[in-house]
Amino acid sequence: MDGCLLHTATSLMNPFLHAHALHPDWRVALSQVLQRVERQSSRPGALTEPTLGWVYITDHFAPHAEAIYDGLHRQWPHTHWVGATGVGVCASGVEYFDQPALVVMLADLPETRFRVFSGANPLISGASRARGFDAATALVHADPQVTDLSDLVHEMSDRTSTGYLFGGLASSRAQAWQFADGVYAGGLSGVAFSRDVALLSRVTQGCHPVGPVRRITAAQRNLITRLDDLPALDCLLQDLDASESEPRAAFEKLQRVLVGLSAPGDVLLSRPGQFGNDTVVRHVAGFDPQQRGVAVADSVEVGMRAAFCVRDVEAARRDLVRICTEIREELEPEGAWREPAPVTALGTGAEGGASGAARIAGAIYVSCAGRGGPHFGGPSAELALIRQSLGDVPLAGFFAAGEIARHHVYGYTGVLTLFTMPA
DSSP states (O other): OOSEEEEOOOOOOOOOEEEEEEOSSHHHHHHHHHHHHHHHHTSTTOOSSOOEEEEEEEGGGGGGHHHHHHHHHHHSTTOEEEEEEESEEEETTEEEESSSEEEEEEEOOOGGGEEEEOSSSOOOHHHHHHTTOOOOEEEEEEOTTOTTHHHHHHHHHHTSSSOEEEEEEOOOSSOOOEEESSEEOSSEEEEEEOTTSOEEEEEEOOEEEOSOOEEEEEEETTEEEEETTEEHHHHHHHHHTOOTTSHHHHHHHHHHOEEEEEOTTSOSEEETTEEOTTOEEEEEEEEETTTTEEEESSOOOTTOEEEEEEEOHHHHHHHHHHHHHHHHHHHOTTOOEEOOOOOOTTSOOOOSEEOSSEEEEEEEEEEEGGGSGGGGTSTTHHHHHHHHHHOSOOEEEEEESSEEETTEEESSOEEEEEEEEEO
């Protein structure tokens, strides 16, 4: 089965609180969120002392990131906060893309089970263990402008016992901010979890291969010169059914093409026509007619697997449904599943969904900015599919400049991570 079941420990927590708001004035949006969370916290059995919160804001509110954090901190002074800016944010069943909005989610995880980290307070494995905390996995937010990002993600992965990270790169047309018990720019930040936190995570791909899987047999830095000992550009033209004798038609096809890559020994296709979790999709950056090479937006090496691909909305929708179905089967091995409850006026609540072995306390969803808005088939179509499959569970997230899962930085994917608890 694709994806990764991280932990199945019993977590002592209630369903998360969750609220979101859309308004051109950040003060009004924040006030609406605070009021909606307060109304939820007054319900019988709701958590009243949150220890961990997530906040995602669209880049419309980026100039006010510190003021928003200060407002949240005043409301919940004992709560740790993590989050980021995005060109869009995700909530339960709805997305706000290129609109002034924010989403907040709160949990009551025991403070011994998580650690917030940033450049000012790094996650250091040995020091963490010495304090009685062993990081099993981590939610990571990153600055898209940071150099050696792939190396930093690998290094962070090595600081966890499972090696599994999830999260994404902050995205913004202004300053890209991260929240980590403060407001930061640059580097990595987030929150690490111990094995006592029950997590379930899946990666969903958004591109469809248009040709066979080939082995890179000659390459220079980011230039693929030969695939299966054939000129790389010739292979690309063949896969696209394009001809240099018809340059206009060929150019139109070449503008749309991407390439899926996997390291030597990793699986590029999990099933026919479907990229696996080890596959990262990168832009085709140019061509070298003299060497018949194809340049890609990443470093490549001999032995890697490659398949040319294009973005495909229907393939992305099918794969999102697939991972949600896998999650349902993981939580409900005997198929005991209730129909999702109707969306409430607040877009919140944990009713509906799992009714058997486990239920969802809350969810984090990080999707590629290239999938947001109408790109996925219509406004909120992506989040509506998740809600239809899993119910109206508390969910927060954002549309990223790149997605993180395990030790990879992806593109055009979605990373769905659930916090679960006994039903």
